Amino acid sequence: MKHAGTLFLLFVLFFLPVIVLLLTGLSPGWRFPDVWPDTFSLQSITYLNVHQKQLVMSIGSSFFFSLLTVVVTFFMCLFPSAAFARTEFSGKALLEGLLLTPALMPPMTFAMGLHFVFIRFSLTENLMGVVIVLAMFSYPYMFRALVAGFQAMGEAYGICARNLGASTLSIVFRVELPLLVPAIVAGGSVVFLVAFSEYFIVFLIGGGSVPSFTGTLFPLLSSSNRSLAAILTLLFLLIPIVLFLLVDKVLFAVYRKKGMV
Amino acid sequence: MSWTSSLVLRLSPLLLPYLVLFCGGVLLTFCQSFGVLTPLPHEGGILAAYAGLLGNRAFFSSCLFSLWVAAVSALFAVGLGTILAYRVWQLPGQLATLALIYKIPLILPHIAVAFVVMVFWSQSGIIASAAYSLGFIQSMDQFPNLLYSGWGLGMILAYALKGTPFSMLLILALLLRFDVRQIQTAAMLGASGLRIFLTVVLPRLLPAIHTAFIILFLYSFGAFDIPYILSESRPGMLSIHVYNLYFKHDLSRRSEAMAILVIMFCFAVGFIVAYAKVVRRLEDGVRKL
Numbered sequence: 001m002k003h004a005g006t007l008f009l010l011f012v013l014f015f016l017p018v019i020v021l022l023l024t025g026l027s028p029g030w031r032f033p034d035v036w037p038d039t040f041s042l043q044s045i046t047y048l049n050v051h052q053k054q055l056v057m058s059i060g061s062s063f064f065f066s067l068l069t070v071v072v073t074f075f076m077c078l079f080p081s082a083a084f085a086r087t088e089f090s091g092k093a094l095l096e097g098l099l100l101t102p103a104l105m106p107p108m109t110f111a112m113g114l115h116f117v118f119i120r121f122s123l124t125e126n127l128m129g130v131v132i133v134l135a136m137f138s139y140p141y142m143f144r145a146l147v148a149g150f151q152a153m154g155e156a157y158g159i160c161a162r163n164l165g166a167s168t169l170s171i172v173f174r175v176e177l178p179l180l181v182p183a184i185v186a187g188g189s190v191v192f193l194v195a196f197s198e199y200f201i202v203f204l205i206g207g208g209s210v211p212s213f214t215g216t217l218f219p220l221l222s223s224s225n226r227s228l229a230a231i232l233t234l235l236f237l238l239i240p241i242v243l244f245l246l247v248d249k250v251l252f253a254v255y256r257k258k259g260m261v
Numbered sequence: 262m263s264w265t266s267s268l269v270l271r272l273s274p275l276l277l278p279y280l281v282l283f284c285g286g287v288l289l290t291f292c293q294s295f296g297v298l299t300p301l302p303h304e305g306g307i308l309a310a311y312a313g314l315l316g317n318r319a320f321f322s323s324c325l326f327s328l329w330v331a332a333v334s335a336l337f338a339v340g341l342g343t344i345l346a347y348r349v350w351q352l353p354g355q356l357a358t359l360a361l362i363y364k365i366p367l368i369l370p371h372i373a374v375a376f377v378v379m380v381f382w383s384q385s386g387i388i389a390s391a392a393y394s395l396g397f398i399q400s401m402d403q404f405p406n407l408l409y410s411g412w413g414l415g416m417i418l419a420y421a422l423k424g425t426p427f428s429m430l431l432i433l434a435l436l437l438r439f440d441v442r443q444i445q446t447a448a449m450l451g452a453s454g455l456r457i458f459l460t461v462v463l464p465r466l467l468p469a470i471h472t473a474f475i476i477l478f479l480y481s482f483g484a485f486d487i488p489y490i491l492s493e494s495r496p497g498m499l500s501i502h503v504y505n506l507y508f509k510h511d512l513s514r515r516s517e518a519m520a521i522l523v524i525m526f527c528f529a530v531g532f533i534v535a536y537a538k539v540v541r542r543l544e545d546g547v548r549k550l
Contacts, residue, residue, distance in 0.1 A: 003356055006348040012425065020387055024380060032385040032401055033393035056342045079313045080275040082269060099275060102283050102531065104476060106483025108500060109526040110286030112507060113519070114390065117289060136282050142274065197370025200485040214370055221490055223375045230380070234374040239370050 018237070024232035041051040051258040055216065059239065065131050065202075070137040070188045077187075082145055085150030096147075098161035103140035105200055109135070118205060125209035133205050138194040142187035148201045149183025185247060191238060287526060294519035301512045308481060310520035318518040323495040330413040330420070330498065331482035336426025337417070339474045345425065346432035352438075363426045371423060375490040382407050388446070408491060415491040416498070420481045426471035435469040471540055479529050499525055 002114060025044055046259030048055060052130030084096065095165070111133050115124070143166065153176065161175045199214040213236060220229040270275070289298065294310055296303025303309070314320045316358035366374055366516045381387050389404040398404050408415035439462070447457045481487075488498040496506075499521055 003348075003352055006345070006352065007356065007359065009455060010345065010349070010360055010363055012503070013363075013422070014365045017381070017422075018365060020380060033390045035390050035394045037389075050322065055539075076274050076278060078274070080272045083271040087268060089268060098277060101530075101533075102279070103528050104479050104524075106479070106500065106525055108483065108485060108503060109290055109529075110283055110521045111293065112522060113288070113290030113293065114286040116293075116298075117285075128426075132282065136278060136286075139275070139278075191411065193368060197368075198486075199370065199371075199372050208352065214372060217370075218372055220378075221372055228379065229376060233376060236373055237368055 028227035069195040073139040081146035141190040145187025290324040310516040334420035334477040342428030371486040
């Protein structure tokens, strides 16, 4: 059992919080100094049921702008990352470093500067503005993943297909994009998580008109009703996990159908 | 079409938004900090906002406090993350699947992680309850007020909880390509477990460790979400300072908020450059295998 210590530490650090959140969610009356709640009730879940409409709205909206951010970052990065993986030019390392900085800088530093211009172009309080700003600091994750994907793929497949007479379009859609899917999923998952869990930027640019899950969760976290906040937090955990599992399953099924697994 | 212009064209989907939105946004932040393009006509000189900040002691303590929280949480997350990643990497197949629970805090948003810290560490939290049941404390207020101690411990805990799995992820990715035979050779030559970790494994992990540290440090330094839930009023994190100036004070103090953002931005750039330089100098002195 030389691994017991490691597993115990992992459990206490990363899984115990989930159990405690579940218990908190199921027992609104759990107070100091009880280590274990004495009564359980479904009160918080009933509350969620009552406010179903607002909740579905905010989750749906968060989900939608996060997916949209993934799509936008994908189109931003596709051709540039191919160019980065396949061509050598002077200043490439410097340019790559510069292009990765938006993920490192505090997003406030550019988003607040942009804010009043966005107001003037009425990009605040709507989905488009939120997606633009989210994409602007989450694209480096997509970019890194795609560059790595293109490098791992190499150029041989494309050249081979061209030798066999494939057009540029069919090389892109039938040869290269399918091979790039793992990289897209890897980069897309991170971008999705960054967008889905962002609170401040959505609040700044969305200005309350763009409902978001974090925006719904936020006031509850500092309220006295911990039980409700705990249930919503668990929901927050569940949604991306279900999404990632789903993507995984679908991809696996598609690959198997094509005989690639 | 020449080679260069075709390259620029292919890079343009990224270059254009980068230049217009990111660089443009930063430029606008700079402009507004100098009193140009502010919503209200700016009073005083170009550097009035900066002069105001430099004469403000609260600003300096805020800076130091942000640095403290960022440095301690990032060091802690990277340290623990490195050890845990190494241990997880050694787990046999099935147990390794179990270890995937480490990804849970990666999925939770920062505000939820802050909430978890509150549930555990507040004076009426789980840890306090456990301490009471075990007889360490007799009442709630005997439990140390960690979250509001003035040292930012709550924020440090939250950033560490969020950052540890992140550094594990980066380091595990590097470990997957690590050659086990190097460890086996070292063991055969009689190296102890600790010695193997320190002299064989750790140097190979440094690139990921540096990356994780830079990302986590700068994030905790400038982010808003966790401090908004767990912050103590004084000294506050810089991001909270900016938020208050931007939203809670009148518009005439906009340039001050922007000046703080400019200082944060310049610090972040300077930090990355300096860090890269130091790492390069350290690496020059190390014998490569």
